[in-house]
Amino acid sequence: MSEIANTIFSPELADRFDKLVTIYPLKRSALVPMLLYAQDEVGYVSDAVVAELAERLDLLELDVRNVLSYYSMLRTKPAGRYNVQVCTNISCMLRGGYEILDHCKHTLGIGHKETTKDGVFSLEEVECIGACCWAPAIQVNYDFHENLTPAKVDVLFKMYRDGKGKDEK
Amino acid sequence: MPTLVSHPDEVRVLSRRFGQGAANIDKYIELDGYKAVQNAIAQGPEKMAGWIIDVMKASGLRGRGGAGFPTGMKWSFVPKTSEKPKYVLVNGDESEPGTCKDHVIFLEDPHAVIEGTMIAGLAIGSKLGFIYLRGEYRYLLKIVEKAVADAYAKGFLGKNIFGSGIDFDVITQTGAGAYEVGEESALMESLEGKRGVPRIKPPFPAVVGLYGGPTVINNAETIASAPHILLMGGEAYAKLGSERNGGTRLFGISGHVERPGVYELPMGYNLKRAIYEVAGGIKDGKKLKAVVPGGASCPVLTADEIDVGLDFDQMGKAGTMLGSGGIVVLDETVSIVEFALRTISFYQHESCGWCIPCREGTDWIKKTLTRVYNGGGSKKDVDNVQYLAENMMGRTFCPLGDAAAMPTLGFVKKFRKEFEDYIAGQKAGTPIITVEQLVGAGH
Numbered sequence: 001m002s003e004i005a006n007t008i009f010s011p012e013l014a015d016r017f018d019k020l021v022t023i024y025p026l027k028r029s030a031l032v033p034m035l036l037y038a039q040d041e042v043g044y045v046s047d048a049v050v051a052e053l054a055e056r057l058d059l060l061e062l063d064v065r066n067v068l069s070y071y072s073m074l075r076t077k078p079a080g081r082y083n084v085q086v087c088t089n090i091s092c093m094l095r096g097g098y099e100i101l102d103h104c105k106h107t108l109g110i111g112h113k114e115t116t117k118d119g120v121f122s123l124e125e126v127e128c129i130g131a132c133c134w135a136p137a138i139q140v141n142y143d144f145h146e147n148l149t150p151a152k153v154d155v156l157f158k159m160y161r162d163g164k165g166k167d168e169k
Numbered sequence: 170m171p172t173l174v175s176h177p178d179e180v181r182v183l184s185r186r187f188g189q190g191a192a193n194i195d196k197y198i199e200l201d202g203y204k205a206v207q208n209a210i211a212q213g214p215e216k217m218a219g220w221i222i223d224v225m226k227a228s229g230l231r232g233r234g235g236a237g238f239p240t241g242m243k244w245s246f247v248p249k250t251s252e253k254p255k256y257v258l259v260n261g262d263e264s265e266p267g268t269c270k271d272h273v274i275f276l277e278d279p280h281a282v283i284e285g286t287m288i289a290g291l292a293i294g295s296k297l298g299f300i301y302l303r304g305e306y307r308y309l310l311k312i313v314e315k316a317v318a319d320a321y322a323k324g325f326l327g328k329n330i331f332g333s334g335i336d337f338d339v340i341t342q343t344g345a346g347a348y349e350v351g352e353e354s355a356l357m358e359s360l361e362g363k364r365g366v367p368r369i370k371p372p373f374p375a376v377v378g379l380y381g382g383p384t385v386i387n388n389a390e391t392i393a394s395a396p397h398i399l400l401m402g403g404e405a406y407a408k409l410g411s412e413r414n415g416g417t418r419l420f421g422i423s424g425h426v427e428r429p430g431v432y433e434l435p436m437g438y439n440l441k442r443a444i445y446e447v448a449g450g451i452k453d454g455k456k457l458k459a460v461v462p463g464g465a466s467c468p469v470l471t472a473d474e475i476d477v478g479l480d481f482d483q484m485g486k487a488g489t490m491l492g493s494g495g496i497v498v499l500d501e502t503v504s505i506v507e508f509a510l511r512t513i514s515f516y517q518h519e520s521c522g523w524c525i526p527c528r529e530g531t532d533w534i535k536k537t538l539t540r541v542y543n544g545g546g547s548k549k550d551v552d553n554v555q556y557l558a559e560n561m562m563g564r565t566f567c568p569l570g571d572a573a574a575m576p577t578l579g580f581v582k583k584f585r586k587e588f589e590d591y592i593a594g595q596k597a598g599t600p601i602i603t604v605e606q607l608v609g610a611g612h
Binding site: 023024026028029030031032033035036057066067070071072073088089090091093094095127128129130131132133134135139142143144146147168169 | 431
């Protein structure tokens with residue numbers, strides 16, 4: 001049983017959060033990881049997520065929102081099942097990052113921070129993801145895909161569309 | 170998965186376990202893992218801390234995050250006695266464009282980071298270490314979490330480590346996307362569950378850090394170097410490098426080279442040789458135009474300026490920085506106007522907004538360069554960009570303002586003619602980005 005009655009999270013995540021708030025010298029330290037892990041499960045940081053995290057950490061909802069708005073990976077609206085994040089920072093740019101971004105936009109028919117109608121993909125142009133020596137690189141949710149070409153992106157999208165893509169949480 | 174590379178000029182200290190499955194704790198132990206921390210404990214409780222710090226000082230190791238501060242000295246600044254608990258904080262928020270070395274360390278040798286954290290803890294008298302990874306590195310976080318769990322299972326972490334009577338715990342932490350959190354005080358704010366804005370210094374973290382306690386914060390590569398240094402001895406490690414720049418470091422060579430990758434080279438290794446020999450020269454036989462030598466924040470070097478040693482002092486003399494060791498190579502086709510705009514767009518996006526010179530400076534430089542790039546620039550714009558950048562320098566809580574200003578100054582000073590020619594309509598290089606892409610949503 002979760003410490004929070006009527007938790008909105010799965011029993012596994014609720015259990016994980018029960019433990020997480022106890023391991024730090026200061027309970028609030030769990031906030032940033034909790035926001036991200038909650039988003040992983042719910043799909044975005046909803047009002048209900050904010051309310052429950054505030055309750056779990058003895059914070060005001062305002063405190064939670066204040067932190068939430070700072071971090072670029074956190075979102076307050078749903079994204080596609082697979083969030084395609086294309087790096088266009090310097091190392092990727094030099095090796096075709098913008099070509100990859102354009103190809104993704106064209107293939108998926110969506111722009112930056114948009115989602116396909118079927119809800120399968122969303123697209124995001126992101127800053128350096130730490131894969132500079134294997135550029136151009138993208139992340140689909142948390143999975144890295146490196147040394148890309150437009151043709152490789154096509155193969156990748158087909159795999160994800162067929163439910164065969166890598167998707168680790 | 171990152172492709173591992175190798176070259177005969179490499180000196181493998183930090184990377185000697187790469188490619189051998191050392192993320193597995195038994196393999197790590199087989200490859201001399203957790204020996205260094207036991208050697209330290211074997212010095213006895215009286216001598217241990219002093220011994221570690223002496224070895225680290227003798228090694229000449231300087232911080233691999235970018236600032237190049239001597240690690241042994243940093244550890245010695247932590248007060249011996251403290252009413253508040255002391256902490257070790259490992260900075261794995263690797264976000265400097267051009268830098269992906271910690272990525273490989275977490276993937277290939279996560280136990281070296283854990284063992285290094287323990288060593289730092291023993292040196293300063295801390296009982297708790299945090300390993301903070303950027304949010305994007307989820308698969309690496311899982312590797313590190315598994316490594317930590319394995320170390321607990323073997324009894325290496327927790328109560329009475331290696332029979333020393335000392336307890337030491339490690340907590341792993343994820344970020345959630347913020348370049349600024351790579352700055353040490355902003356990272357502490359983030360770890361305390363807040364927005365990652367920097368703190369004023371002094372007091373420095375060694376005195377007032379995480380939760381107000383004395384804190385040592387080091388880059389992941391710095392921490393992962395510690396066990397190797399204790400095993401081989403400070404002097405032997407120092408000898409591998411150049412004067413006042415001990416040892417080796419991981420250099421990530423990216424951009425227009427034939428064999429991009431993360432290579433371990435001795436400190437002081439020649440930059441030209443690193444590009445032409447180690448990384449196989451310029452891609453497709455093109456000519457070199459410029460090099461950003463240590464991550465996006467380092468002032469650019471022109472093709473004529475690269476016959477220089479890769480260490481903190483020689484790079485400083487050359488008017489740039491060694492930074493995080495991310496060498497970004499630009500061939501003759503690159504438009505510096507476009508490259509400068511992409512660089513400042515990054516810093517404008519990542520400025521946390523806490524300090525006005527950084528928040529406004531990055532925004533106005535971006536706006537001005539966008540106008541230039543868009544074909545509407547005037548000659549005065551180049552002066553304006555330089556003026557803005559000069560007025561950001563040294564006027565912010567944290568170095569992000571400098572990190573944005575320094576490369577900008579490098580571009581407009583060294584390639585002034587290219588900016589002027591561009592403005593005059595003789596566009597150098599071939600722009601590959603449209604204005605819509607550069608100022609598009611979210612940037």
